[in-house]
Amino acid sequence: MAYLELKNVSKSFGGAQVLKDINLSVEKGEFVAIVGFSGAGKTTLISLIAGLLQPDSGAMTLNDLEITAPGPDRGIVFQNYSLLPWLTVYENILLAVEAVNPNWSADKKKEHVEKYIAMVNLTPARDKKPGELSGGMRQRVSVARALAMNPQILLLDEPLSALDALTRATLQDEISRIWSEDRKTVVLITNDPDEGIYLADRIIPLTAGPGATLGPSFTVEIPRPRDRKAINHYPAFKKLRRDIVEFMLNSRTHRAAAVTRKLTLPDIEPEDLNIPRTMTGWRTTPIRKREVENVSVEVNS
Amino acid sequence: MKEDNFLKKIDWLILPLLGMGVVVLLWQVSSATSAKELPSPAKTWASSKDYILKPFEKRGEMDQGILRFTWYSLVLVAKGYALALIIGTPIGFFLGLSKMFTKTFDPIIQILRPVSPLAWLPLGLVLFVSAGKNASELGALFTIAVCAMWPTVLNTAVGVRAIPQDYLNVAKVLKLSRTKTLFKVLIPATLPYMFTGFRLSLGIAWLVIVAAEMLTGRPGVGGFLWQEYNALIYEHIILCIITIGVVGFVLDRLMSVVERRFKTA
Ligand SMILES: Nc1ncnc2c1ncn2[C@@H]1O[C@H](COP(=O)(O)OP(=O)(O)O)[C@@H](O)[C@H]1O
Ligand SMILES: [Mg+2]
Numbered sequence: 001m002a003y004l005e006l007k008n009v010s011k012s013f014g015g016a017q018v019l020k021d022i023n024l025s026v027e028k029g030e031f032v033a034i035v036g037f038s039g040a041g042k043t044t045l046i047s048l049i050a051g052l053l054q055p056d057s058g059a060m061t062l063n064d065l066e067i068t069a070p071g072p073d074r075g076i077v078f079q080n081y082s083l084l085p086w087l088t089v090y091e092n093i094l095l096a097v098e099a100v101n102p103n104w105s106a107d108k109k110k111e112h113v114e115k116y117i118a119m120v121n122l123t124p125a126r127d128k129k130p131g132e133l134s135g136g137m138r139q140r141v142s143v144a145r146a147l148a149m150n151p152q153i154l155l156l157d158e159p160l161s162a163l164d165a166l167t168r169a170t171l172q173d174e175i176s177r178i179w180s181e182d183r184k185t186v187v188l189i190t191n192d193p194d195e196g197i198y199l200a201d202r203i204i205p206l207t208a209g210p211g212a213t214l215g216p217s218f219t220v221e222i223p224r225p226r227d228r229k230a231i232n233h234y235p236a237f238k239k240l241r242r243d244i245v246e247f248m249l250n251s252r253t254h255r256a257a258a259v260t261r262k263l264t265l266p267d268i269e270p271e272d273l274n275i276p277r278t279m280t281g282w283r284t285t286p287i288r289k290r291e292v293e294n295v296s297v298e299v300n301s
Numbered sequence: 302m303k304e305d306n307f308l309k310k311i312d313w314l315i316l317p318l319l320g321m322g323v324v325v326l327l328w329q330v331s332s333a334t335s336a337k338e339l340p341s342p343a344k345t346w347a348s349s350k351d352y353i354l355k356p357f358e359k360r361g362e363m364d365q366g367i368l369r370f371t372w373y374s375l376v377l378v379a380k381g382y383a384l385a386l387i388i389g390t391p392i393g394f395f396l397g398l399s400k401m402f403t404k405t406f407d408p409i410i411q412i413l414r415p416v417s418p419l420a421w422l423p424l425g426l427v428l429f430v431s432a433g434k435n436a437s438e439l440g441a442l443f444t445i446a447v448c449a450m451w452p453t454v455l456n457t458a459v460g461v462r463a464i465p466q467d468y469l470n471v472a473k474v475l476k477l478s479r480t481k482t483l484f485k486v487l488i489p490a491t492l493p494y495m496f497t498g499f500r501l502s503l504g505i506a507w508l509v510i511v512a513a514e515m516l517t518g519r520p521g522v523g524g525f526l527w528q529e530y531n532a533l534i535y536e537h538i539i540l541c542i543i544t545i546g547v548v549g550f551v552l553d554r555l556m557s558v559v560e561r562r563f564k565t566a
Contacts, residue, residue, distance in 0.1 A: 082467040086489040099475035
């Protein structure tokens with residue numbers, strides 16, 4: 001069995017089905033990106049894997065153990081950072097480190113926390129509160145906190161969506177570097193196929209909701225280390241990108257067609273406005289299409 | 302133009318002084334015309350200046366400088382207020398955390414909340430009658446605590462309910478212990494609301510102390526007021542009213558400074 005395994009997982013919120021029959025297997029050390037439209041249910045999916053939500057049906061296992069509750073074996077980077085605003089950068093990460101390694105000496109904890117702060121280049125901001133940091137810096141704290149827990153698997157929920165393009169690219173490089181250093185299993189949620197292609201081994205699209213489900217898995221055949229600029233010229237890149245985007249757009253148009261009603265044209269012919277009115281002010285009775293057997297049009301030349 | 306700007310700059314000082322001036326004028330006019338029993342501002346000052354200019358003097362049990370009386374009252378308020386916070390904050394937390402607890406106790410809280418200190422005090426005195434000499438102090442403390450804790454209870458409960466799910470998720474993912482969740486997540490997240498409650502509670506505690514002293518005759522601003530009423534020295538009643546108002550105002554300002562510190566944090 002794969003390392004992380006979801007079988008026919010479904011989830012509804014008060015009657016509205018969000019996720020339907022989700023099947024997912026992720027191998028140990030794999031980097032998988034899940035791409036989907038906003039509102040499709042990506043956060044719901046990651047919360048299920050994290051154990052913060054319970055599925056209505058289906059089975060979820062991590063390392064052959066059923067997922068029932070959240071735990072520090074799954075490091076999460078939440079979409080909205082979820083840093084505690086009353087703690088400094090150092091204290092936020094320390095809280096996580098203490099939770100995972102309660103028996104470490106104070107010195108060892110301190111050293112560990114500082115190592116991860118340095119890893120995301122935040123040493124100068126060590127004693128600042130999240131409110132004093134930019135969005136990109138907060139996101140890095142959030143990543144450092146998840147990594148410092150040394151989890152078996154990293155769950156990243158759109159970690160970079162709220163950032164400007166430049167910061168985003170920098171952090172993508174950082175995530176790529178960190179991953180290549182210790183090859184953790186990663187599930188990355190994103191709304192940007194390019195980000196997925198640049199970072200992941202496989203990309204799995206989530207169809208548009210309601211009742212979203214995972215599409216086929218697209219393997220990224222581009223060798224690592226990947227170069228952001230060169231990647232654009234890779235023949236496989238363009239095809240992959242086109243296929244993924246096409247799949248996602250199709251999943252949406254199918255949905256749209258499924259919900260619209262069958263249209264019926266009115267059973268009436270256009271009137272000829274040149275025909276004079278009758279005494280009552282009405283024109284002739286409307287012509288029903290189904291009654292028309294023979295149409296002739298006179299053309300004045 | 303320049304003068305205009307200057308006036309604008311100091312209107313925070315001038316306009317309040319103007320407002321007070323208007324009120325003193327009305328006081329002067331009415332004491333001279335319709336309300337003959339009301340002492341005029343000048344008479345009030347003349348009769349009170351001993352208490353104001355020698356604010357800490359002690360001439361007798363019920364004849365002391367006004368700040369000395371205020372000090373007695375503040376000490377009693379501080380004790381009762383501390384009691385209110387110690388009891389009120391945990392109740393607020395339970396209300397915020399548990400729907401069961403809310404369903405069970407919210408109705409009784411809503412019934413007890415509007416009861417006036419004047420109704421609680423006799424009960425307090427009866428409860429502590431066996432304490433003999435201390436009965437009046439304990440009764441007053443009981444009354445202050447019971448009346449002043451409600452804003453703390455209710456605001457803390459609202460604050461706990463308003464904690465963003467994100468913070469709770471962090472606690473869940475890290476599997477924080479109950480005490481750690483309480484001290485690292487729940488309390489810091491609720492502090493701004495708690496302090497709003499603390500400020501409102503202090504206002505009520507100060508209201509209650511005057512009533513409690515009036516009824517028990519303890520030395521303090523309220524006790525002094527009641528004694529001077531019985532002695533028909535109306536000037537001192539006005540002195541007490543002004544003192545109570547100013548002290549209440551200062552306390553509220555101090556608390557709102559503290560409150561703001563926690564709001565921005
Ligand atoms: N706790 C909840 N209660 C009710 N509906 C929810 C809840 N969480 C998410 N939803 C709904 O589920 C759908 C998917 O949400 P979400 O997983 O946040 O999407 P995404 O992360 O892909 O943008 C949305 O329509 C949202 O309104
Ligand atoms: Mg989301």
